[in-house]
Amino acid sequence: MDEFTVDAFVNRDDPIPVISFDTNDDLSDDAELATPERKRDKLLQHGKNLKDSFRNVQGKAPETGSSMQDRLLEKLLQQVVPVEDLSSSRPETPSQNYISRPSFSLPTMSANFRRFNARIGVVFVFQSKVIRLLSWHTTSHTLSFLAVYTFVCLDPYLLTVLPLVVLLLALLVPSFIARHPAAPPTITSQTSATFQYSATGPPLAPAPTVKPVKELSRDFFRNMRDLQNSMEDFSRIHDKIISVITPRTxxxxxxxxxxxxxxxxxxxxxxxxxxxxxxxxxxxxxxxxxxxxxxxxxxxxxxxxxxxxxxxxxxxxxxxxxxxxxxxxIVLDSAPETREVEIFELQKLSSAGEWESWLFSSSPYDPLSEVRIKGERAKGTRFFEDVKAPAGWEWSEKKWALDLWSREWVEERIITGVEVETEGERWVYDIRYEYDDMDQDFFPELENTPTPTKGKKKVLPSWEEGSEAETEGRGRRGEWRRRRWVRMVKRKWVARATTTSIKP
Structure with missing residues (x-):
């Protein structure tokens, strides 16, 4: 097994530290107390098992390198967690024609993880350098960083120069020096040496390249170590932020x-x-x-x-x-919000000429309503007791109250073709219009409508006022009538939870 991978980014310094908010925290939520020897044996055993697993799939395609256990587990996951193909349910866009989104697969997941782990070293190298810089590991480096930061703060326009300087000093200059290495120093005495660098002449070394680390090498496992610690850092920071912010907001x-x-x-x-x-x-x-x-x-x-x-x-x-x-x-003991809800009692005229209770509906079911035009039945409940308060509300009054101002709610909804009763039980009746012979030729569906009078169509207002005594015996009322009931509701109070549960 190779100890190092040439021309590869990998963090060869100390492991990335794991953030701890409590001195009793361990690397996992259910970690047990163990001696250093037991922990070392456990890590060695995990590394051995991991190497054996990588040897089974090394050098093979994801389809052919999967073991029988992986295939069985993949089939089981496909049954438990169905994978939807988004391209089949949505129209493809021009950008989606060039993008392949494979479904979940254990062999593909394993192969992608190995490729990702072999190339993630540059992130951990940068993270390690930032930690060393901010922890004052080398005082001159930290002071140099503060000097650059000071110049940028005092003159923010230097931010446009900063990326170019990083490109020059971090990439181009080191690459040129690696391509044209300096000659060995000339020894002039036992205590001094002269160093002269010359950029002239042909290149003396190959161009540096960045390669992923080799699998099963020490650098590969260093990346896995840092990736493990970074995942634990993210989990702890996430849980800490949620535990601090969520209960307060x-x-x-x-x-x-x-x-x-x-x-x-x-x-x-x-x-x-x-x-x-x-x-x-x-x-x-x-x-x-x-x-x-x-x-x-x-x-x-x-x-x-x-x-x-x-x-x-x-x-x-x-x-x-x-x-x-x-x-x-902070005063929060104000009265809960209240609203007025309404329900319409619908009655239908029977063949015997008597009004029958039909149902209680949230719609007045007027002659020009969308439901009536489509020929659909009114929707609601048969009994008053079955009318429930809206979700999140509760009744603030014990009984329903009849709306005595039927004319107002008819005008607010701009309901036409009805007769409004201003006295008594405040019913709002449908009006049966009278048509002449010419109208019946154009409207065959009105052929069986009773027409007590002949001649021109009688011009009627959008709605009429009347009482039971005034309109009795006219025969102009339709087969439906309705009246409005109202009742007050208030916001339902929810008791404050004693504990805050955080869902994963």
Whole structure:
């Protein structure tokens, strides 16, 4: 097995540290206490099993290099988790014609992971250099970084030059030096040497290239080590952010979330008005120097001592003062929101000339409604007791009240072809219009409609007023009538949860 891979990016320094928010945290959620010898034996066993698995698939295509267990597990996952082909359900766009999106496959997943792990070393090298830079591992490097950062903050236009300088100093110059290496120094004495570099002449070495690390090499497992630690870092940071932000912003504790909303709104309003007056260059310069200085070991030790001696003893007192201020200034005991809901009682005229209760509907089922025009039946419930409050609301009144202002809701909905009853039970009747012979020629469906009078069509208003006594015996009412009932509802109160559960 090769120890190193030539011309490959890999982090050969110390392992990427795992972020810990608690001194009792381990690398996994269900880790058990073990001695260093047991941990080392376990890691060696995992590495051996991993090498055996890679040997089974090394040098073979994903289709032919999969073992019987992989094929059985893949078939099982396809049955449990069906994979949908998006190209079959959606029209293809020109960009999708050149993109292949294979379905989930264990052999493909394994092959892609090995290729990814062989090439991810450049990310970990950069991460390691950033950690060494911010932790003041080499003081001159950190001070040089702060000097460059200071120039960029004081003159932001240098940001356009920075990528070009990085390209020159990090890629082009090292590549040229590798292509034209310097001659060995000339020894002039036992204590001194002269060094002269000449860029003239033909190249003396091959051009440097970047190659992925070889599988099963030490660099390959270094990448796996850093990838493992990075995944653990992401999981811990994600869980920590969720545990800190979510309970304070999801209004499970309404006074605290309301306070946060108030301060956030005021801060956004102030910045919206006065952000152009702030010295952003000095602010960014100060923040950058502060963050970098906090990484110095001496300052970190001093901060830990200050936190233990001054912050922790007064932390509970500060939280108590904040809670008392929230309890006294944030008022949330206002009355719940109320709304008025409506229901229409529909009745139909029977063949015996009596009105029969039909149902209670959310629609008045007027003659020109979309449901009536399509010839569909009204939708609703047969009994008053079956009418439920809307989702998230509850009744604030015990009984339904009859709407005595039937004329108003008819005018609001611009309902035509009805007769409004202004007294009594406030029914709104359909009007049966009278047509002459010429109208029946154009409208055959009106042929069987009773026409008490002949002649021209009688001009009727959009709706008429009348009472039962005034309109009785006219025979102009249709087969449907309706009236409106109203009732008040209020927002349903949901008790505050005592614990906050975080879904994965």
């Amino acid at each position: 999801n209004f499970s504790n309404e006074p605290l979330s309301s306070t946060l909303f108030l301060f956030t709104f005021l801060s956004a309003l102030i910045l919206f008005i006065a952000s152009h007056l702030l010295p952003w260059r000095i602010i960014f310069l100060f923040v950058g120097w502060t963050i970098t200085s906090l990484g110095h070991p001496t300052i970190q030790r001093q901060m830990l001592t200050t936190h233990k001696t001054h912050v922790v003893p007064h932390e509970k007192q500060a939280l108590t003062l904040l809670d008392s201020w929230i309890a006294s200034d």
